[in-house]
Amino acid sequence: MTTLPNMHDAEPIPAAAREAIDRLMHSGDLFRYTAPKDAPVALLEAEFAQMMGSKFALAVSSCSAALFLSLKALDLPRDARVLIPGFTFAAVPSSVVHADCVPVLCEVGENYRIDMADFEAKLDDDIQAVIISHMRGHTSDMDAIMALCDARNIPVIEDAAHSLGTLWHDKKIGTIGKIGCFSFQSYKMINAGEGGILITDDADLVARAIIMSGAYEHNWKKHPVLQEAFGTWQNKLPLYNLRMSNLSAVVIRPQLPELARRVADGRRNHDLVAEALNSSPWIDVPEKLAPETRAPDSLQFNLVGMDDAEVTAFVEVAEAAGVKVQVFGLSSDNARAFWNWQFMPEMPELPQTRAMLMRACDTRLPARLTAAECDAVAGVLLNAAQSVMNPARAYGT
Numbered sequence: 382m383t384t385l386p387n388m389h390d391a392e393p394i395p396a397a398a399r400e401a402i403d404r405l406m407h408s409g410d411l412f413r414y415t416a417p418k419d420a421p422v423a424l425l426e427a428e429f430a431q432m433m434g435s436k437f438a439l440a441v442s443s444c445s446a447a448l449f450l451s452l453k454a455l456d457l458p459r460d461a462r463v464l465i466p467g468f469t470f471a472a473v474p475s476s477v478v479h480a481d482c483v484p485v486l487c488e489v490g491e492n493y494r495i496d497m498a499d500f501e502a503k504l505d506d507d508i509q510a511v512i513i514s515h516m517r518g519h520t521s522d523m524d525a526i527m528a529l530c531d532a533r534n535i536p537v538i539e540d541a542a543h544s545l546g547t548l549w550h551d552k553k554i555g556t557i558g559k560i561g562c563f564s565f566q567s568y569k570m571i572n573a574g575e576g577g578i579l580i581t582d583d584a585d586l587v588a589r590a591i592i593m594s595g596a597y598e599h600n601w602k603k604h605p606v607l608q609e610a611f612g613t614w615q616n617k618l619p620l621y622n623l624r625m626s627n628l629s630a631v632v633i634r635p636q637l638p639e640l641a642r643r644v645a646d647g648r649r650n651h652d653l654v655a656e657a658l659n660s661s662p663w664i665d666v667p668e669k670l671a672p673e674t675r676a677p678d679s680l681q682f683n684l685v686g687m688d689d690a691e692v693t694a695f696v697e698v699a700e701a702a703g704v705k706v707q708v709f710g711l712s713s714d715n716a717r718a719f720w721n722w723q724f725m726p727e728m729p730e731l732p733q734t735r736a737m738l739m740r741a742c743d744t745r746l747p748a749r750l751t752a753a754e755c756d757a758v759a760g761v762l763l764n765a766a767q768s769v770m771n772p773a774r775a776y777g778t
Contacts, residue, residue, distance in 0.1 A: 391567040397635035421630035435580040444564035444577035446623040452480035467734035469514035471716035492667035495521040546644035546676030595622040647748035657759035698765040710738035
């Protein structure tokens with residue numbers, strides 16, 4: 382019998398990163414702007430932009446910081462209304478509020494993607510920007526979204542925190558909208574503990590973001606952006622000091638060549654477990670949309686035909702057997718359940734999204750798992766559902 386691993390361990394840091402950390406600690410050169418050129422953060426930005434096929438990249442302290450700076454760089458007026466999906470992490474509406482804008486939520490379906498009818502209905506004259514959260518790596522219909530937004534000249538920011546390596550019609554997620562934002566938090570494909578990066582092809586926009594990120598005085602000259610773009614904004618923008626340190630960059634850079642393998646392994650693991658779970662009448666793993674090539678770092682599935690007590694029992698049985706599952710909506714403090722965002726200036730009722738969150742389950746499924754370990758995870762989840770819904774026929778009894 383395969384022993385279940387600790388699925389909450391993050392991806393290990395490669396030896397090359399540990400060696401680079403040691404060299405950096407000996408130098409003490411942790412601030413990105415100390416060196417005249419080729420600081421680790423600057424090298425990371427160049428390498429990441431090249432990997433994504435984008436003109437510019439700006440590394441910052443978190444994906445939340447990248448989202449905030451993106452909104453500020455768009456130069457939106459105070460109280461601008463920003464349309465976001467109702468299924469996302471609390472940091473997304475928080476970044477909108479932090480940027481002095483108003484989050485507007487739209488419905489999300491049982492497949493975790495944006496309900497396009499509700500999205501279009503809410504994309505009215507009051508909406509001045511859109512953030513598309515590819516939540517937990519699930520891609521919404523980007524063809525329809527971009528057609529609607531482009532027709533109205535509304536800029537789209539992609540929250541691709543969970544989608545590094547995902548493709549849509551073979552185009553990299555994060556490069557479809559005006560700006561793409563990514564995370565290097567420990568549970569993402571690239572693990573730096575914290576950190577984020579934004580990418581764009583717009584020189585004027587990235588110049589504003591660079592200055593506001595904390596490129597004070599003339600530090601912006603160390604960025605490979607059209608210098609006249611910087612000159613326009615020198616001393617005219619506030620500094621929010623959201624820079625990434627060289628220490629984070631040396632942890633991230635050696636992991637970039639690992640991304641393709643991690644994506645392939647994560648997709649294999651997801652599909653192995655999903656196929657097994659879909660054999661149960663009480664579990665449904667929604668299909669991806671046809672143009673999407675996924676890069677999953679976790680697994681989401683819906684419980685079918687269970688009441689709240691049965692859902693709670695399923696979670697308890699699975700955890701006792703070694704697989705921790707969270708149901709997004711069955712917690713008073715889950716940061717992914719929109720009704721827990723008490724800081725929201727406006728709180729709509731989203732019945733479709735609420736119903737989905739009350740049965741949508743989330744569990745870690747790291748790329749590092751073996752096929753045998755994936756089979757063991759699937760077995761625990763199938764047995765938990767069987768033991769709750771039909772105990773007389775529970776697996777293993």
